[in-house]
Every structure is written in structure tokens, then in C-alpha cells.
Amino acid sequence: MSTGTQDKPRRSAGGWLLIAMPFLWLMVFFLAPFFMVFKISFSEVAVAIPPYLPTFDLSDGLAGIKDAFSTFSFDNYIWLTEDDLYWKSYLSSVKIAAVSTLITLLVGYPVAYGMARSPKAWRPTLLMLIILPFWTSFLIRVYAWIGILKNEGLLNQFLLWTGLIDQPLIILNTNLAVYIGIVYSYLPFLVLPLYASLEKLDISLLEAASDLGCPPWKAFWKITLPLSIPGVIAGSFLVFIPAVGEFVIPDLLGGSNTLMIGKTLWVEFFSNRDWPVSSAVAVILLMILVIPIVLFQNQQQKAAEKQA
Amino acid sequence: MIKRILSGVAVLGLMAGSALAQDRVVNVYNWSDYIDDSILTDFTKETGIKVVYDVFDSNEVLETKLLAGGTGYDVVVPTGTFLGRQIQAGVFQKLDKSKLTNLSNMWKDIELRLEKYDPGNEYAINYMWGTTGIGYNVEKVKAAIADAPVNSWDLVFKPENAAKLADCGIFMLDTPEEMVPAALNYLGLDPDSNSAEDIEKAGELLKSIRPYVRKFHSSEYINALANGDICLAVGWSGDILQARDRAAEANNGVTVEYTIPKEGALMWFDNMAIPADAPHVAEAHEFLNYIMRPEVAAKASNYIFYANGNKASQEFIDKEVLEDPAIYPNEETVKKLYTVSTKPAKVSRVQNRVWTEVKSGN
Incomplete structure (x- = not known):
């Protein structure tokens, strides 16, 4: 369409994958664990496995996550x-x-x-x-x-x-x-x-x-x-x-x-x-x-x- | 064709079945320096169950793993106070007593004391029990203090004594759950006190001797004592007796002694339990039952110098172990021993905060 895109070499699927890999890596091994830690930091201690409340339960769907957020402190x-x-x-x-x-x-x-x-x-x-x-x-x-x-x-x-x-x-x-x-x-x-x-x-x-x-x-x-x-x-x-x-x-x-x-x-x-x-x-x-x-x-x- | 696939699947199934039969495994997580290795090899020889053995040196590490869940361990060995809390958290499964035919060998007195943490003895069996007292290097202490009060906590809790021993080195267990009660007991307060005020007082006492303590650590003192690197350690009975033995074997001019001070000492219990999510429940029960055999329990005590909770084993225990009052204290001494209960989270936090203050001066 615009000439701008035509000037650039088109990326193949492999090329995109190559760029996506480091981001994916960062997502899986840095961002996801960080958010878990971040989330736990708003919970409170409990005598249970795992030892904090509330815990996320994905099976409750969005409502459950919303509930969990409302109790964060x-x-x-x-x-x-x-x-x-x-x-x-x-x-x-x-x-x-x-x-x-x-x-x-x-x-x-x-x-x-x-x-x-x-x-x-x-x-x-x-x-x-x-x-x-x-x-x-x-x-x-x-x-x-x-x-x-x-x-x-x-x-x-x-x-x-x-x-x-x-x-x-x-x-x-x-x-x-x-x-x-x-x-x-x-x-x-x-x-x-x-x-x-x-x-x-x-x-x-x-x-x-x-x-x-x-x-x-x-x-x-x-x-x-x-x-x-x-x-x-x-x-x-x-x-x-x-x-x-x-x-x-x-x-x-x-x-x-x-x-x-x-x-x-x-x-x-x-x-x-x-x-x-x-x-x-x-x-x-x-x-x-x-x-x-x-x-x-x-x-x-x-x-x-x-x-x- | 289909027939061939089916038979292939059947063969695979058989192979998997036989592989399972060969690879019966039990994953044991126990304290370091806490078993005679031949017990594990004998167990494997007899039952064909392979023992994957792993060790820890602090209840805190064990507990954190258990609370995270999915440890893969089949048998773990927490101390009483920790056991109590872990049962509340739902970490363990009830023992199937029908599989534990050797339960009758156990020592009723010890079982009774364990009920404090595990009412009805439903979740755990006692492996070993012991005391938290003072281990010292006889020659070095004598050289530092002319008439050293070696049978009293004065030796370490009186700053002027601690100061004299500082140069040759004092080690102390890195566990507030035992050091705070020891300080409370020395001050004449209830060693099981949950009052923040009392715990602060214990902290003050510990802080007063803090400058003279070289290290707080829960396992290094065995070697340090045996090698003559330090002259005093507040530690666990059997560990210090192991140091005594190693020093004697090395013939390095070091004599280590253990003392249960006259003011009293903590009596604790290490117990075997099966996590709720243990992958090999049947094998775990077999292992527990094996450990409860009188000969096996005796072998363990003979090796690690701790008293066990197995009454029937006592006839197989070496005389020098059974008759050593540092291992099996006489009735008079037992009266001076105290136990502590599982602490509520708030008390535990106060204890740990005081402990951090003591250790780091902050």
C-alpha cells in the first residue's frame, strides 16, 4: 500500500519468529514470574498450601480474578x-x-x-x-x-x-x-x-x-x-x-x-x-x-x- | 494390523508394569548426618525399594518446600513444633496404621509427649529425640576460664564468661525457636512464653552476649568442634556427641563434651511423616515400618548418638549409648527438660524479628 512498507524488506514468518523469540523468552521467564511475585505481595499470610490468601484460581474466570484483586492490600x-x-x-x-x-x-x-x-x-x-x-x-x-x-x-x-x-x-x-x-x-x-x-x-x-x-x-x-x-x-x-x-x-x-x-x-x-x-x-x-x-x-x- | 498394534500396546503395558515393579522408589528427605547409611542399603536389599535420600539442615527449609507443595518427597522428618503447624496447613496425610505393624515397639512416654503437636499420633512417628545444650572443648574452656561453670548456662549466657571464650570461638544454633526458649528459661521465665515482652527480654540477654558469638549456624559446629576450631557451641545433643567421637577418632588432642545445663534444656522430637501429595505412599509406609524395627532403630541410634522413640530397640542399643546420660538422660534430668509448643504466626514473627536483631545488631 504505502510506499514506506514496500521499501522495507518483507519479513518472512521465520524472521518474525526470530524477533518474537527473545520477547517470548522474556515473557515466560521474567514477566510471568514477576507478576506472580507482584501478586503475592498483595496477599496475606495463611496456614495452608501455599501459605497465603487469596490465591488465584483461573477456573473461576474473570470474576474470580476480579474478586482476588478487590481483596488486595x-x-x-x-x-x-x-x-x-x-x-x-x-x-x-x-x-x-x-x-x-x-x-x-x-x-x-x-x-x-x-x-x-x-x-x-x-x-x-x-x-x-x-x-x-x-x-x-x-x-x-x-x-x-x-x-x-x-x-x-x-x-x-x-x-x-x-x-x-x-x-x-x-x-x-x-x-x-x-x-x-x-x-x-x-x-x-x-x-x-x-x-x-x-x-x-x-x-x-x-x-x-x-x-x-x-x-x-x-x-x-x-x-x-x-x-x-x-x-x-x-x-x-x-x-x-x-x-x-x-x-x-x-x-x-x-x-x-x-x-x-x-x-x-x-x-x-x-x-x-x-x-x-x-x-x-x-x-x-x-x-x-x-x-x-x-x-x-x-x-x-x-x-x-x-x-x- | 490392528491386532499387531494392540499386542504392541499390551507388550508396552507389560514392560511398563515390570519396570514399575523393579523401580519401586521411596524419596526420603531427612536431616544431614542423621542416619547410618547401611540402614538404607539393607532396606533396599530386603524390599527392592530404592531409597532416594536427600538432606536438609533447617526446619525452615523443609517447611518452605512442604508449603510450596509438590515436593515429590515420600518421607520427611520435621521437628515437633514445625510438625504441628504443618499438620494444620494440611501438609501431611494420616498414617495407615494397618500397614505399620511395628507401631507396638514405640515408646508410650514419647508418643504421649508428641500428642502436643500431633493429637492422637495420627500423622507421624518419632524418629529421634534429643536436647539442646552446650558442647565444649574441655582443654580450651579450662584454659580460658579457671573454674568454668560447665554444667550451667552461665558458661555462655554470662557476658563475662562469653567474653573470655570469644577468642577461641562460640557457635550458636541459628534457630530462634530454640535459642529464645533457652534464654527465657535461663532468665527464669516460661520457656514456652508467647508474650512479646518476655521474648524481648530474651532478646536483650542474647544481645548482651552477641559480640562474643562467632557464628550462628545449625550444622557447621559439628566439624568446628571436632577440629578444635571453636571452644563452645550451643547445639543438639547428638551432633555434639558426633563431634566428640570424631575428635576422639582423629586423635587430635581435642576433647569435646556435651552438657545438659542444670537450669534445664529444651527437649525436642524429630518425626517421620508422609506428605499428602507423596507419590509413593505404600513404599513410604514400608520405610516407616522398617525404621520402627527394634534392630534398625537401635542401629540408627548407635550411629548418630540420639535417643529414639522406640522402646523395644533399647535392648539392641550399645551400652555406652543407652547409659550415656547425655543421650538417654536419667529421670532427674528429664524433669528439668522442657518442651515448647507450636507458635502462632504473630509470636513466631516477634521471635524471628528479635533473632534478626540479635544476629545483625539491627
Whole structure:
């Protein structure tokens, strides 16, 4: 009809399917579960299977769903504001995640930089070495840290042997262990995007700077760093976002005073059996994370446009 | 042609039938370190029923799975207080007592105490029972405190004592349902109190010793005690006795002892029950009946150092287990033991909130 549509190549059924797949994936594995959680967050606790009321019964049709909606209440969200435990947990999680991200960046940048500057023939091997730990279960790797950090662990044994300390350092079950765990686990997520952006960097820019008498540190500061910023941002978000909701690392390596929202949510869900309140905690957590996720998306889009 | 298809279907049906006969299965979900593995292999040898065995270390995890429904488990082992609530929620099916011919072996006293959670003993049989007391490293405690009050809760609930033990390490069970009653009992209040005010007081006591507790965890203390990593754990009787045994076997210079403090301790019951949606009900009953055999129950107790609810098994239990007052407390000690009831949701929330406050300082 209109010339506009004729200009565009017509999509075949397969083409549409290709586009639909990611959306379908998102619907089934993200939106649908999210709505279930969202819905439960408006229910109340009950001694039953499942332990909340009201439950959806699709057999009641639209009227049933309408009924269920009319009994929904915001009580659980109000509850979250009344007890300072929750916002303290959110805040503490964000803090721990932010500090870990910063440390990961300090550790990861030199690694990525070294990889990008290494001879071309080495790079696939180095890349492989970064990815290799993923071949082992995440849980087992975190457990391994218990063996390293505990009082009689490898680290303390070594330090005692060298004579640097005469009392074992208590690291396990402290926040320090949580930082170590997060930095270790998420390091590849930061190194990989950073390496990608550093590798693309045009060496001739640095050569020009050097020719014009610019010292290497200044060249790094003026050229390398600014050009690697997209990689820094992408990597940092990839560390920060999952770290906020981290549960396994604080649970296994952290102490009892490690306050993180993942653990608070666990207590709410398992000990209090309060699915509605824990759902509300999860919904708020997602809302908090939406901000960095949107920022991340924006940045990614800008980077893509720049390339185009 | 049709005939051939039909016979094909018949053959398939037969194959499925025989496959089922071969693959009789029972899915058991029990506490970690809580059975002698040979009991499971013997059961399979005798009945041909394969045991798929899975473990947990907290009632909370078990309960959440049960309340979500569709666990696929045929036999689960909740503690009394949890059992009570789960029965109310409709999690379990009534036992078919006609299939449980060994029920007569059970210990009437224990059955009577279980009625608090399961009136009429309709849903569960007792597997093991025990106490929540103090396990300690004899040498390390002696080194830290000259005349340590090892037979009293003073050892851990008095801040000056806890402070002295902090460096060598204190572990505590991560379960408000047991630690709050212990604190209440120490304060001279009703350990089964539902009053928020009382629970807050217990919280204050626990907070006063909180800085000296290295970790709240419900299973790690076995190894930690046995290896000499810590000098004190508030934990379950049999677990601490297992630590005692492991330390003795390792011959690592660590001596672990268990004490039921003179102020009293919690007596709890772990019970086997069959979920309402269990896929293998018949096999589950066979398993329960097998566990109730005197020799089998005795074997389990001999291995895990917990007292069982099976009176007839006592003649098969090793002397050092049966006569150990830490496992089978004498009558005088039993009088000091208290039980707690299933808590209403509101009380449970207060307890858990206080517990979070204690643990995280928030």
C-alpha cells in the first residue's frame, strides 16, 4: 500500500519468529514470574498450601480474578516502611555492592589492560584463563574460599609459616570475606567487557602522544582511560547489579552481622513463612535495581549508536 | 494390523508394569548426618525399594518446600513444633496404621509427649529425640576460664564468661525457636512464653552476649568442634556427641563434651511423616515400618548418638549409648527438660524479628 512498507524488506514468518523469540523468552521467564511475585505481595499470610490468601484460581474466570484483586492490600508495603530493618538492609546491600564494584574495578582494570596489551598470540589463552573458572560450579568455588580463609585455612597457614603473623587472622565470617567472595566471583564480568573496549583502542593514538612528548602516564590518563569508559561502565554494572541481591556469598562467607537484603529476604521467606512480605521485599529490590539497569541500557544504546 | 498394534500396546503395558515393579522408589528427605547409611542399603536389599535420600539442615527449609507443595518427597522428618503447624496447613496425610505393624515397639512416654503437636499420633512417628545444650572443648574452656561453670548456662549466657571464650570461638544454633526458649528459661521465665515482652527480654540477654558469638549456624559446629576450631557451641545433643567421637577418632588432642545445663534444656522430637501429595505412599509406609524395627532403630541410634522413640530397640542399643546420660538422660534430668509448643504466626514473627536483631545488631 504505502510506499514506506514496500521499501522495507518483507519479513518472512521465520524472521518474525526470530524477533518474537527473545520477547517470548522474556515473557515466560521474567514477566510471568514477576507478576506472580507482584501478586503475592498483595496477599496475606495463611496456614495452608501455599501459605497465603487469596490465591488465584483461573477456573473461576474473570470474576474470580476480579474478586482476588478487590481483596488486595498494600499492608505488606506499609509494613516494610515501619521496620527500619528493611531499608537498612537495602542500604547495606547497595553499599557492599558499590564497594565491591570499586575493588573489582581496581583489580580488573590492570588485568584487562595487561591482556589487551599482550602479544596477539597470547590473547586467546589469557581470555580462556579468565573464563576457565566458570567451568566449575559457582557454589563449589565459594566453598573453596571457606577452605582458604578459615582460621586453619591455606592463607593463615601460609602467613603463619612465613612468620608475618603469629595469630591466625579471622577473615571468614566477616564482611571482608564477603568482599573477597564478590570480587573473586564477579571479576570476569568486569574484565571481559573492559578487555573488549581496551583491545579496540587504536595504538597509533598513543604513539602520536608519545611522539609529541607526552609521558606514558599522561597518555594513559588522557587517551586510554577516557576511551575505555564504556567498558568500565558496562563491567561495573554487570558486577553491581547482581551483587546487590547476592545471597550465597554473604550466607557462606559472611558473618551474622553481614546485613544484606538477600539474607533478610531469606529470613522473611523461610523463617517467618511470610511469602507476601518477602514478595514485597523482592518487588522493592527490583525497583531499586531498575535505576542502574536503565542507566546501563542507556549507556549500551549510546555505545551502539556511536559505533553505527 | 490392528491386532499387531494392540499386542504392541499390551507388550508396552507389560514392560511398563515390570519396570514399575523393579523401580519401586521411596524419596526420603531427612536431616544431614542423621542416619547410618547401611540402614538404607539393607532396606533396599530386603524390599527392592530404592531409597532416594536427600538432606536438609533447617526446619525452615523443609517447611518452605512442604508449603510450596509438590515436593515429590515420600518421607520427611520435621521437628515437633514445625510438625504441628504443618499438620494444620494440611501438609501431611494420616498414617495407615494397618500397614505399620511395628507401631507396638514405640515408646508410650514419647508418643504421649508428641500428642502436643500431633493429637492422637495420627500423622507421624518419632524418629529421634534429643536436647539442646552446650558442647565444649574441655582443654580450651579450662584454659580460658579457671573454674568454668560447665554444667550451667552461665558458661555462655554470662557476658563475662562469653567474653573470655570469644577468642577461641562460640557457635550458636541459628534457630530462634530454640535459642529464645533457652534464654527465657535461663532468665527464669516460661520457656514456652508467647508474650512479646518476655521474648524481648530474651532478646536483650542474647544481645548482651552477641559480640562474643562467632557464628550462628545449625550444622557447621559439628566439624568446628571436632577440629578444635571453636571452644563452645550451643547445639543438639547428638551432633555434639558426633563431634566428640570424631575428635576422639582423629586423635587430635581435642576433647569435646556435651552438657545438659542444670537450669534445664529444651527437649525436642524429630518425626517421620508422609506428605499428602507423596507419590509413593505404600513404599513410604514400608520405610516407616522398617525404621520402627527394634534392630534398625537401635542401629540408627548407635550411629548418630540420639535417643529414639522406640522402646523395644533399647535392648539392641550399645551400652555406652543407652547409659550415656547425655543421650538417654536419667529421670532427674528429664524433669528439668522442657518442651515448647507450636507458635502462632504473630509470636513466631516477634521471635524471628528479635533473632534478626540479635544476629545483625539491627
